[in-house]
Amino acid sequence: MQVPYFRPSITQADIDQVVAVLRSGWLTTGPRCRAFETAFAAAVGAPHAVALGSCTAALHLSLEAVGVRPGDLVLVPALTFAATAEVVVALGATPVFVDVDPSTLCMDADALAATVDALRHGRPATGLAPPHGPLRAVVPVHYGGVVADVAGLRRVAAGHGLAMVEDCAHAFPAEWRDGPDAPWRAAGDGADVACFSFYANKTITTGEGGMATTARGELADRIRTMSLHGMSHDAYRRYEGGGEWDYEVLAAGYKYNMTDLAAALGLAQLARAAEMRERRRALAQRYTEALSGVEELELPAEPPDRRSSWHLFAVRCRSGRDALIERLRQQGVGTSVHWRPLPMQPYYRDRFGLRSETFPVAAREWQRLVSLPLFPDMTEAEQAYVVRELRSALASPNPS
Numbered sequence: 572m573q574v575p576y577f578r579p580s581i582t583q584a585d586i587d588q589v590v591a592v593l594r595s596g597w598l599t600t601g602p603r604c605r606a607f608e609t610a611f612a613a614a615v616g617a618p619h620a621v622a623l624g625s626c627t628a629a630l631h632l633s634l635e636a637v638g639v640r641p642g643d644l645v646l647v648p649a650l651t652f653a654a655t656a657e658v659v660v661a662l663g664a665t666p667v668f669v670d671v672d673p674s675t676l677c678m679d680a681d682a683l684a685a686t687v688d689a690l691r692h693g694r695p696a697t698g699l700a701p702p703h704g705p706l707r708a709v710v711p712v713h714y715g716g717v718v719a720d721v722a723g724l725r726r727v728a729a730g731h732g733l734a735m736v737e738d739c740a741h742a743f744p745a746e747w748r749d750g751p752d753a754p755w756r757a758a759g760d761g762a763d764v765a766c767f768s769f770y771a772n773k774t775i776t777t778g779e780g781g782m783a784t785t786a787r788g789e790l791a792d793r794i795r796t797m798s799l800h801g802m803s804h805d806a807y808r809r810y811e812g813g814g815e816w817d818y819e820v821l822a823a824g825y826k827y828n829m830t831d832l833a834a835a836l837g838l839a840q841l842a843r844a845a846e847m848r849e850r851r852r853a854l855a856q857r858y859t860e861a862l863s864g865v866e867e868l869e870l871p872a873e874p875p876d877r878r879s880s881w882h883l884f885a886v887r888c889r890s891g892r893d894a895l896i897e898r899l900r901q902q903g904v905g906t907s908v909h910w911r912p913l914p915m916q917p918y919y920r921d922r923f924g925l926r927s928e929t930f931p932v933a934a935r936e937w938q939r940l941v942s943l944p945l946f947p948d949m950t951e952a953e954q955a956y957v958v959r960e961l962r963s964a965l966a967s968p969n970p971s
């Protein structure tokens with residue numbers, strides 16, 4: 572048997588929606604993008620949403636919109652995907668890495684407070700020597716779909732006038748609350764801007780795509796303008812419905828818009844988001860039951876006051892992670908690792924002179940991480956096969 576790490580869930584309805592766009596005469600940003608923005612904004616309870624070409628584009632434009640400029644400092648977790656930090660570099664700013672919480676693997680609020688304090692007082696912080704530019708923003712990541720300690724992180728950010736842009740690439744749909752009596756809130760609610768991903772293996776997909784949501788209309792306007800060459804009107808508004816031919820270029824922007832082809836798939840996937848999440852939840856529960864007695868593994872948990880999207884099922888091995896991945900590969904089981912910490916990647920390590928000892932939790936935990944296959948259309952037989960091969964690999968770690 573072969574079990575891939577991920578297989579996208581595509582229905583006939585998804586296909587029909589995309590084909591309808593192909594027949595409609597309008598392929599790029601237009602009515603489906605507008606409809607997708609409206610529906611997604613409603614799903615996360617945000618007043619504004621801007622559909623974009625990727626979550627990376629959303630992060631880039633969000634940081635630009637909240638005022639990140641060359642020389643600024645932006646705080647990002649040490650354990651994240653390349654996109655979270657590369658957009659900081661793209662704006663001429665400096666990423667400052669913050670260690671993660673050992674239980675959730677999300678940015679640790681105490682580590683954030685300590686880092687900000689050191690930077691404020693001109694002391695070296697997380698490997699970065701003074702002099703430092705101004706501190707501008709924090710970009711937490713909701714690892715695997717469990718929302719970070721948003722309340723704790725926001726207290727630190729608000730105390731120092733920092734903007735909060737949340738990397739919600741894993742966190743749709745996901746909820747959190749600030750204690751058992753507080754109301755549930757969607758991931759990203761209350762951030763200056765929240766950025767979602769519809770990459771092929773995310774919880775809903777448009778092939779490639781992303782969304783920026785915000786309660787601040789001026790940020791939504793800036794993101795929209797910058798997503799299309801800094802132009803005052805997009806092509807749909809110029810050519811359809813008696814629009815004007817003329818436009819103004821208000822800034823040197825980017826080409827980060829979503830197509831209507833992608834948005835049509837997004838609308839169809841959004842309609843199934845809750846159902847697909849229930850499937851992932853059931854699979855995660857089954858993994859938990861089947862693997863809870865396995866001493867060599869630590870399993871991911873859903874902390875109190877969190878409802879995970881279950882984007883990942885990332886287990887931690889007590890030892891022998893690399894051998895386990897290789898053994899599973901030989902048996903036809905795909906896995907992934909999220910991620911080698913960015914301060915340990917050659918570019919960040921060499922450019923900023925970073926050392927892994929500065930990020931003890933990320934440096935220790937990443938070596939134990941392996942993400943198991945988890946996708947809505949995974950069959951019971953596929954999951955049983957993964958569990959059996961995993962148990963067998965752990966029982967005899969060194970086959971002849």
Ligand SMILES: *Cc1c(COP(=O)(O)O)cnc(C)c1O
Binds near residue numbers: 624780
């Ligand atoms: C996937 C991912 C991104 C980038 O999303 P794209 O839509 O591919 O640009 C950003 N951050 C994290 C944490 C991700 O996992």
